[in-house]
Amino acid sequence: MSTPHAADGPPPWYRPSLSAQMLVGLVVGTFVGWAGRACLIRDPDSLETFLQWISLVEDIFLNLIKMMIAPLVFASIVQGIAGTEDMKKVGRIGLKSLVYFEVLTGLALVVGLLMVNLLRPGAGVKLSGNTSGLDAIASTKPLTVIETLLHIFPKSIVDAMARNDVLQIVAFSVVFALAVSSAEEAGKPILAWCESLRQVMFKFAGLIMTFAPFGVGAAIAVTVGHQGIEALLGLGKLLLSLYLALVVFVVVVFGSVIWLVKIPLRPFVRAVREPFLLAFATANSEAALPDAFARMERLGVPRGIVGFVLPMGYSFNLDGSTLYLALASVFIAQAAESASGVHFGLGQQVLMMLTLMLTSKGVAAVPRASLVVLIAALQSFQLPLEGAAMILGVDAFMDMARTSVNVLGNCLASVVVARWEGEFDAGKAEAEFGARA
Helix, strand or coil: CCCCCHHHCCCCCCCCCHHHHHHHHHHHHHHHHHHHHHHHCCCHHHHHHHHHHHHHHHHHHHHHHHCCHHHHHHHHHHHHHHHHCCHHHHHHHHHHHHHHHHHHHHHHHHHHHHHHHHHCCCCCCCCCCCCCCCHHHHCCCCCCHHHHHHHCCCCCHHHHHHCCCHHHHHHHHHHHHHHHHHCHHHHHHHHHHHHHHHHHHHHHHHHHHCCHHHHHHHHHHHHHHHHCCCHHHHCHHHHHHHHHHHHHHHHHHHHHHHHHHCCCHHHHHHHHHHHHHHHHHHCCHHHHHHHHHHHHHHHCCCHHHHHHHHHHHHHHCCHHHHHHHHHHHHHHHHHHHHHHCCCCCHHHHHHHHHHHHHHHHHCCCCCCHHHHHHHHHHHHCCCCCHHHHHHHCCHHHHHHHHHHHHHHHHHHHHHHHHHHCCCCCHHHHHHHHCCCC
């Protein structure tokens, strides 16, 4: 977006890249959050006021990012689909995307299940019996299959855009694009307007992304200020297990996909690093969506595929969250086994994984979706909710990891589908993000 193109050459040493600026923001924000908590921990009111002012910077940045999502998704899908004038292609892309999403989320469950049984982070962990903080979350239920299907189609597109419900915006945009295409001459002005809107929103995003280092720093400062570095120590084995499992998943599963589909590795890594860092620091996948849109197009993925696959993946391709659910649920079962002596066998674990695979699809519009699905699974298998309350203390740090992998997985999905369609431009990828760039 605001990153210079290959022809512009690398930025001078005194003007680091946006990725480097965000890394500096992460480091500075972590120190500010830790120092503020250390100095004000004896005065909770002052600490809360301090964090509220820092949170203001984070909230303003995220709000600026979120306000562009609806028009960007709408314009990209309409321009991409109506511009192709090939409706069979739209159905083919949708089917390929869904098949890919199901395979990858299934593999995420398998990796999570293997790692949690190998590392056994819950063995010997004592549950406190405290379930405070879960009341509001426990009362929320994942949507049923029927409710999920009904939720896809909005009653009002204005309401869907106001709530930034990406799935509903995608559904409306696809139908609207089909109508624009069938309108022929009458639809051409709308198609041209959508292209102009898309270009303007990319410029808008470029302006906002100049403030990303401050938003990233504020986000991590608030997280560390509220939770404290010491929170990492109490459940350090669980956190390390999750991060290690995600690393294994990215290297083995994503790496295999990149190798099999013949995606140029260096350009892809360079293209996704800024959306990945942004999602990690803010624990908000929506914050990374505009930048991911622009960078996948620059990588050589056609805009029609980017506009369709990326938003759809935000509801159906949550690899990081799915792996987290597998690991967290079995972690709680292991902790419960230490207290009760009742073994949660492999058969029960597989049944729980199948349940999670279904229920995780019905949380597109549910706040704190991963915890909602986790609590629902615990209740279904008579596992103690105290385990979810324990995880809640470090959930912010876990959310950072799973959200960034979700974004990485969706970026990869758009490239894979483009390659399957024979439309991925490897030359453009090399020119924009290769060694020469």
